[in-house]
Amino acid sequence: xxxxxxxxxxxxxxxxxxxxxxxxxxxxxxxxxxxxxxxxxxxxxxxxxxxxxxxxxxxxxxxxxxxxxxxxxxxxxxxxxxxxxxxxxxxxxxxxxxxxxxxxxxxxxxxxxxxxxxxxxxxxxxxxxxxxxxxxxxxxxxxxxxxxxxxxxxxxxxxxxxxxxxxxxxxxxxxxxxxxxxxxxxxxxxxxxxxxxxxxxxxxxxxxxxxxxxxxxxxxxxxxxxxxxxxxxxxxxxxxxxxxxxxxxxxxxxxxxxxxxxxxxxxxxxxxxxxxxxxxxxxxxxxxxxxxxxxxxxxxxxxxxxxxxxxxxxxxxxxxxxxxxxxxxxxxxxxxxxxxxxxxxxxxxxxxxxxxxxxxxxxxxxxxxxxxxxxxxxxxxxxxxxxxxxxxxxxxxxxxxxxxxxxxxxxxxxxxxxxxxxxxxxxxxxxxxxxxxxxxxxxxx
Numbered sequence: 001x002x003x004x005x006x007x008x009x010x011x012x013x014x015x016x017x018x019x020x021x022x023x024x025x026x027x028x029x030x031x032x033x034x035x036x037x038x039x040x041x042x043x044x045x046x047x048x049x050x051x052x053x054x055x056x057x058x059x060x061x062x063x064x065x066x067x068x069x070x071x072x073x074x075x076x077x078x079x080x081x082x083x084x085x086x087x088x089x090x091x092x093x094x095x096x097x098x099x100x101x102x103x104x105x106x107x108x109x110x111x112x113x114x115x116x117x118x119x120x121x122x123x124x125x126x127x128x129x130x131x132x133x134x135x136x137x138x139x140x141x142x143x144x145x146x147x148x149x150x151x152x153x154x155x156x157x158x159x160x161x162x163x164x165x166x167x168x169x170x171x172x173x174x175x176x177x178x179x180x181x182x183x184x185x186x187x188x189x190x191x192x193x194x195x196x197x198x199x200x201x202x203x204x205x206x207x208x209x210x211x212x213x214x215x216x217x218x219x220x221x222x223x224x225x226x227x228x229x230x231x232x233x234x235x236x237x238x239x240x241x242x243x244x245x246x247x248x249x250x251x252x253x254x255x256x257x258x259x260x261x262x263x264x265x266x267x268x269x270x271x272x273x274x275x276x277x278x279x280x281x282x283x284x285x286x287x288x289x290x291x292x293x294x295x296x297x298x299x300x301x302x303x304x305x306x307x308x309x310x311x312x313x314x315x316x317x318x319x320x321x322x323x324x325x326x327x328x329x330x331x332x333x334x335x336x337x338x339x340x341x342x343x344x345x346x347x348x349x350x351x352x353x354x355x356x357x358x359x360x361x362x363x364x365x366x367x368x369x370x371x372x373x374x375x376x377x378x379x380x381x382x383x384x385x386x387x388x389x390x391x392x393x394x395x396x397x398x399x400x401x402x403x404x405x406x407x408x409x410x411x412x413x414x415x416x417x418x419x420x421x422x423x424x425x426x427x428x429x430x431x432x433x434x435x436x437x438x439x440x441x442x443x444x445x
């Protein structure tokens with residue numbers, strides 16, 4: 001049987017038809033486009049929980065994408081396996097003219113794409129990638145001397161100065177969907193076939209209404225309020241384009257909320273320019289810190305049993321829902337790295353297992369920020385006082401009572417450390433590491 005001549009668009013972190021740059025390029029290539037999604041075995045095999053909430057969300061959104069594509073007479077080809085194995089099969093099934101996809105910037109993704117590009121190149125098949133999940137890629141925002149920024153504020157100013165309407169213009173994919181490969185819908189592998197079971201998960205709604213975005217600067221630090229946009233989850237899976245969010249921010253004049261989108265790109269740039277941050281401190285001197293390795297203390301932090309209510313409420317919210325308020329994320333991270341003096345990488349890995357909106361660059365960047373090891377103008381001597389944070393941002397203990405039903409009873413544990421003593425222990429450990437590396441610590445304590 002003659003193999004059909006097609007192009008392929010490979011969906012990854014862009015589960016939408018609208019405003020999708022790689023898909024637009026494929027649809028205008030002159031060949032029928034086979035939409036493809038791969039449940040990547042190399043990623044799934046690393047997930048330890050058979051009821052991982054993110055797999056359930058991903059499965060639901062892939063199913064919705066398949067249904068949407070079928071409305072246009074097309075068929076989403078959903079495969080299960082390693083990308084290498086899947087493309088080996090596809091080149092036998094189709095006469096592939098080219099493969100299109102949107103770029104992913106994490107180190108493992110870059111290596112994966114290089115492998116697929118080589119596999120296709122050996123067969124004379126072009127592999128085209130496009131900028132889609134960010135406004136500016138790492139090399140696009142640089143200092144005058146060509147080096148990357150390492151502090152957010154000057155990066156943000158350069159980002160804003162460079163922004164032009166074409167950078168956030170909508171890519172009108174919808175007009176070209178007739179170019180989708182016409183085929184009857186094919187069954188999607190069952191969750192059980194992927195090695196997972198359906199998890200109980202509530203997908204928070206994407207809120208881009210005027211009230212949410214404009215009141216954000218005033219209420220964003222209060223965890224008892226349902227006052228955030230939840231955009232990070234939708235960006236993580238590509239259910240909404242970054243360009244649509246920037247357009248909305250500019251339309252409303254939601255400047256503080258726009259700053260959060262720029263923070264995301266700043267950390268993406270840091271990861272791309274300094275890939276050592278995946279496993280090491282941004283500032284190597286901090287790799288000499290003598291961390292405590294108390295598994296018992298770490299488990300108390302994980303389970304929300306530290307005796308510090310704001311920390312415990314945050315961890316319980318994370319464990320029960322896969323989400324945590326941004327202010328509380330900073331507090332719980334500071335508590336682990338500073339009050340308990342436990343390696344920030346332990347906490348980063350735990351968040352990576354639990355967060356619905358997990359992205360390597362943001363998770364790593366924010367953990368290193370909280371631990372004082374990252375690219376920040378005010379490093380290790382910033383130590384959050386969890387009790388003062390509670391008094392300031394949850395004064396009526398509404399958030400705390402929501403997640404700690406035994407709060408105020410004998411069943412709730414006493415504080416596991418004295419914050420003042422723990423703070424001094426952390427500062428001493430950080431100072432010793434800097435002195436051992438030959439750096440002179442700033443005397444701020």
